[in-house]
Amino acid sequence: MIFLDAAATTPVRREVLEAMWPYLSGEFGNPSSHHSLGETAAAALAGARAAAAEALGCRPGEIIFTSGGTEADNLAVKGIALARRAADPRLDRVAISAVEHPAVQESALYLERVHGFAVDVIPVDSFGQVTVEALAAVLRPGTALVSVMYANNEVGTVQPVARLAALAHEHGIPFHTDAVQAAGWLPLDVGALGVDALSISGHKLGAPKGNGALFLRGRTRLEPLVHGGGQERGRRSGTENVAGAVALATALTLARTPGLGAGEGPAVRIAALRDDFIRSVLAGVPGAVLTGHPGERLPSVASFCFPGTSGESVLLELERQGVVCSSGSACAAGSDEPSPVLLAMGIDAEVAQTAVRFSFDATITAAELQEAASAVRNAVGSVRALGPTG
Structure with missing residues (x-):
């Protein structure tokens, strides 16, 4: 996993x-x-x-x-x-x-x-x-x-x-x-x-x-x-x-770490891996949209919308392939409503319901994220092939 x-x-x-x-x-x-x-x-x-x-x-x-x-x-x-x-x-x-x-x-x-x-x-x-x-x-x-x-x-x-x-x-x-x-x-x-x-x-x-x-x-x-x-x-x-x-x-x-701006510590390594992961997902999944600020963001979070899918269906397919992630805040689990955060950012409600969040800890490796990016490409492709309801 x-x-x-x-x-x-x-x-x-x-x-x-x-x-x-x-x-x-x-x-x-x-x-x-x-x-x-x-x-x-x-x-x-x-x-x-x-x-x-x-x-x-x-x-x-x-x-x-x-x-x-x-x-x-x-x-x-x-x-x-x-x-x-x-x-x-x-x-x-x-x-x-x-x-x-x-x-x-x-x-x-x-x-x-x-x-x-x-x-x-x-x-x-x-x-x-x-x-x-x-x-x-x-x-x-x-x-x-x-x-x-x-x-x-x-x-x-x-x-x-x-x-x-x-x-x-x-x-x-x-x-x-x-x-x-x-x-x-x-x-x-x-x-x-x-x-x-x-x-x-x-x-x-x-x-x-x-x-x-x-x-x-x-x-x-x-x-x-x-x-x-x-x-x-x-x-x-x-x-x-x-x-x-x-x-x-x-x-x-x-x-304790000086943080991303200090040029040292695990935050810098994870941020570089995050950026590689983002590039891989955007390149491998047509229409994928990165959400959040492109630069001023946590080193540990990459979040996307995948129009033409159901975010929950993508999650289920990813877990079947051994990748565990989420559709947003764990504190909103069970809600069928689009994320208020994404709506506040001006994202259309239908697109907001396709959201998937990937968040890492300091032990994540480049190989794991490469495998995950491949799984995302496959999962989104499978869900789109079945239609937006998965």
């Missing part, structure tokens, strides 16, 4: 399992307990927090451990917006891009539905990118928060986060970015990015599912979503998942 669905999840790294194992077995203490087992757990949690902070270029106290990227997004969007409106009732709007992950989009819609906020949607261009001008056009005096993802989970487009955050700050507005897909591939230094909040998820990095983190810049107001014993400095109550925190911190440390 050639696994090309790493944007959905990644295998757990052995180093991560070894690091977290003690806290799943002998060192099972509650970090809030005042005895030796609890103190050992508390020390491990503090170490994980420090390691995560080092990876993000922030202070340990600015890390909030969560159950994953979805919770981190919810905490950022709802927590910051509600806290800011509590301090100033005139702050009753949130701005999000048209291509956000459902965790951000649904959080904003919740604020609208339950708390009376207005949601301003920032349009994207045909590559799925937000421009500074597009963000400027939706900002209002009442905007409480701007949230624009760092890199898109479906088409891989990378957003100019630093420039967008700088514009938001000119208006005194905090800026959140969902960096779940960017982690491990792009620089995560929150100082250089200029963001006030940043979400990550462990299972995209080689940690198990069920752990994540939110960076929250000091002094940023936040209304907790989970109330209880006051863990995580009162921002996220509940007994901490020590093993999960250790796993996330270990995966972050292992995945």
Whole structure:
């Protein structure tokens, strides 16, 4: 099997399992307990927090451990917006891009539905990118928060986060970015990015599912979503998942790379393989359309539309040939509707339903991608021969 669905999840790294194992077995203490087992757990949690902070270029106290990227997004969007409106009732709007992950989009819609906020949607261009001008056009005096993802989970487009955050700050507005897909591939230094909040998820990095983190810049107001014993400095109550925190911190440390623009690290090698794969698919499949930005995209994502096919039929045929990929976000699994991301980019709904996403981890090889490109050519040809319903 050639696994090309790493944007959905990644295998757990052995180093991560070894690091977290003690806290799943002998060192099972509650970090809030005042005895030796609890103190050992508390020390491990503090170490994980420090390691995560080092990876993000922030202070340990600015890390909030969560159950994953979805919770981190919810905490950022709802927590910051509600806290800011509590301090100033005139702050009753949130701005999000048209291509956000459902965790951000649904959080904003919740604020609208339950708390009376207005949601301003920032349009994207045909590559799925937000421009500074597009963000400027939706900002209002009442905007409480701007949230624009760092890199898109479906088409891989990378957003100019630093420039967008700088514009938001000119208006005194905090800026959140969902960096779940960017982690491990792009620089995560929150100082250089200029963001006030940043979400990550462990299972995209080689940690198990069920752990994540939110960076929250000091002094940023936040209304907790989970109330209880006051863990995580009162921002996220509940007994901490020590093993999960250790796993996330270990995966972050292992995945640290200067990123694509630095000219080194695995991101550069994978980006070159991605580009070869894209060229092979476009050359081998008549009518294939690359989606997302041609250059400013994740090293690990190549996404296409194959007009005249059914995306789901292509997926089934590819799996029959030993290639596992997806039609888009795993969080939209089971939906028959065309991708909102592709529609926001101006792609026709019928064409959008032919979308297929290929996403790689750092272990992918040139030979595997060559074989996959050949399988794509064969799969699309077979589906077209049978008609658009496959």
